[in-house]
Amino acid sequence: MQRDLSDRIYGGVVGAIAAASVLLLLAPTLVVLIISLTSGMTLKFPPPSWSARWYVELFRSPELLTPALTSLQVALWTTLFSALLGSAAALALARNRSRSARLLDALFMSPMVLPAMAFSLSLLLVFNVIGIRLSFATLVLGHTIVCVPFVIRMVGAAVQQLDPVLVTCSLSLGASRWYTFRRITLPLIRRGIVAGGLVAFLSSFDNVPVSLFLADARTEVLPIKLWAILEGSLDVRVAAVSGVIVVLTLIGLVCAETLGGLSRSFGKSSS
Amino acid sequence: MSTPRPTGKLAPALPLALVFLAAFVLPLVALVAISLFRTPAFAELSPAQYLRFLGDPFSLRVLADTVMLGLEVALCALVLAYPLALVYVASGPLIRTGLIFLILLPLLTSTVVRTFAWIVILGRDGIVNSAMLSLGLWDSPARLLYSWGGLVLALTQIQLPLMALPLINSLLRLDGNLARAAEGLGAGRVRVFVTVILPLTLPGAIAGLLLVFAAAATAFITQTLIGGGRIILMPSYIYQQSMGVQDWPFAAALSLIFTAAVIGIVAAIGALSRRLTRGLDAA
Numbered sequence: 294m295q296r297d298l299s300d301r302i303y304g305g306v307v308g309a310i311a312a313a314s315v316l317l318l319l320a321p322t323l324v325v326l327i328i329s330l331t332s333g334m335t336l337k338f339p340p341p342s343w344s345a346r347w348y349v350e351l352f353r354s355p356e357l358l359t360p361a362l363t364s365l366q367v368a369l370w371t372t373l374f375s376a377l378l379g380s381a382a383a384l385a386l387a388r389n390r391s392r393s394a395r396l397l398d399a400l401f402m403s404p405m406v407l408p409a410m411a412f413s414l415s416l417l418l419v420f421n422v423i424g425i426r427l428s429f430a431t432l433v434l435g436h437t438i439v440c441v442p443f444v445i446r447m448v449g450a451a452v453q454q455l456d457p458v459l460v461t462c463s464l465s466l467g468a469s470r471w472y473t474f475r476r477i478t479l480p481l482i483r484r485g486i487v488a489g490g491l492v493a494f495l496s497s498f499d500n501v502p503v504s505l506f507l508a509d510a511r512t513e514v515l516p517i518k519l520w521a522i523l524e525g526s527l528d529v530r531v532a533a534v535s536g537v538i539v540v541l542t543l544i545g546l547v548c549a550e551t552l553g554g555l556s557r558s559f560g561k562s563s564s
Numbered sequence: 565m566s567t568p569r570p571t572g573k574l575a576p577a578l579p580l581a582l583v584f585l586a587a588f589v590l591p592l593v594a595l596v597a598i599s600l601f602r603t604p605a606f607a608e609l610s611p612a613q614y615l616r617f618l619g620d621p622f623s624l625r626v627l628a629d630t631v632m633l634g635l636e637v638a639l640c641a642l643v644l645a646y647p648l649a650l651v652y653v654a655s656g657p658l659i660r661t662g663l664i665f666l667i668l669l670p671l672l673t674s675t676v677v678r679t680f681a682w683i684v685i686l687g688r689d690g691i692v693n694s695a696m697l698s699l700g701l702w703d704s705p706a707r708l709l710y711s712w713g714g715l716v717l718a719l720t721q722i723q724l725p726l727m728a729l730p731l732i733n734s735l736l737r738l739d740g741n742l743a744r745a746a747e748g749l750g751a752g753r754v755r756v757f758v759t760v761i762l763p764l765t766l767p768g769a770i771a772g773l774l775l776v777f778a779a780a781a782t783a784f785i786t787q788t789l790i791g792g793g794r795i796i797l798m799p800s801y802i803y804q805q806s807m808g809v810q811d812w813p814f815a816a817a818l819s820l821i822f823t824a825a826v827i828g829i830v831a832a833i834g835a836l837s838r839r840l841t842r843g844l845d846a847a
Binding site: 299300303304306307308309310311313314315317318319320321322324325328335336337338339378379381382384385386389391393394397400401403404406407408409410411412414415416417418419422434435437438441491492495498499501502505506516519520523524527531532535538539542543545546550 | 573574575576577579580581583584587588589590591592594595598643644645646647648650651663665666667668669670672673674675676677678679680681682683684685687689690691694720721724725728752753754757778781782784785788789798799802803806807812815816819820822823826827830
């Protein structure tokens, strides 16, 4: 039975690689959580013994807390602007087949293809030429450009699933455009806005290339601070910061899943 | 009620369009203009920066290495993600939810954090080295960090979700009857995969390849931290020429060449896939 044998080998190979992938997906998260609880001064694995000392140490490290707070603020403003501008754009573009709508959609999506470094450098050069000083605002502007595509994709997917008949019905029954938007459209695309907003927030919080070029000397964001630390020495406090980020991301993921079915909108928007 | 004119319908997109015009289109035009200056002091228009790039073996190698890195990582991710996606579609709802969480968590976790994990895994006192030493398989710790192989491995893991999601998507859309019919007609599972599943999920695979390629080629953080100072790739080269040396015209030219290379390869793979799938429709 040659076919039987080849079927079994196929099944074995697929299963083994899939298992390796699962391990590979899981390992870094576990490694971060384990090493963050080390009692030692180095990143030696496995940890000599367990301790929460590096988490305690974080509270005494303003040089890490300040960038974390800055990153949080940048990400919140970026999410707000991305959600407002992006949702409006998605509502206008998602069902529009006209040439100008397709063109605008392609323009709004292009930050995803364009290397972020090239875009950030270009914006920095324009600021230099015009004479705009770098500030918190320039940073948020740069972040918004690279984060807004996520909102447009996910809200766009939600708009496309929305049955246009519902809107037509509401309007023909005498409801105003604003009332229809508030009571029909908005609740139905809420899931997309939540998911898109979350991804925009996380990618702003995580962003390095834009912050590298567009932050002024006083505005230091967390990922760049961590990068600078890791470039120099291997400070175990980075492990504790990473542990906090992993746990917060996990909480955010669970919240988004229960609030808006993140995995579903992800599955639909990533095609 | 008359149907609104199409331009009126576009109105909600206008605020974002204005922001993009000022902070995206205009800067890119400026980037092209600045790349055409001959000196860092913006004197004399000429294609000197591009000629400098083309005549410099170091710069050319940096670009070639970066493209190679992107392609290697994309292929490794494809090999790992296909079985994962096949297991996903064959599983029940509970395992599916678990797998999606497993895929989404690293995707949403900060890149610096994921890169940091790989420093712990690959470092001198890291997991791989201490495991190999205590098992007696290696005599001395190997240099895994700051190596090309380590970089490819770390980037493959970090970008794996970008490959898995589109693949799962296109496997879910595949009509299961086709595979069952082929099996019923006597094809083995390998043959079903090669002749039915693979061609029909090619668009998903291509989408994943493009995403992973672009992400891996531009991954500044992972490239600098795992690759170390000796492996120089386009993103850190651009950073060094702009923020370090402050040679703005050359940095601008480098960014544009890099952008053109990334978009060119993305377009080439896209065109290839359209040709392949068109042949499929005709058959």
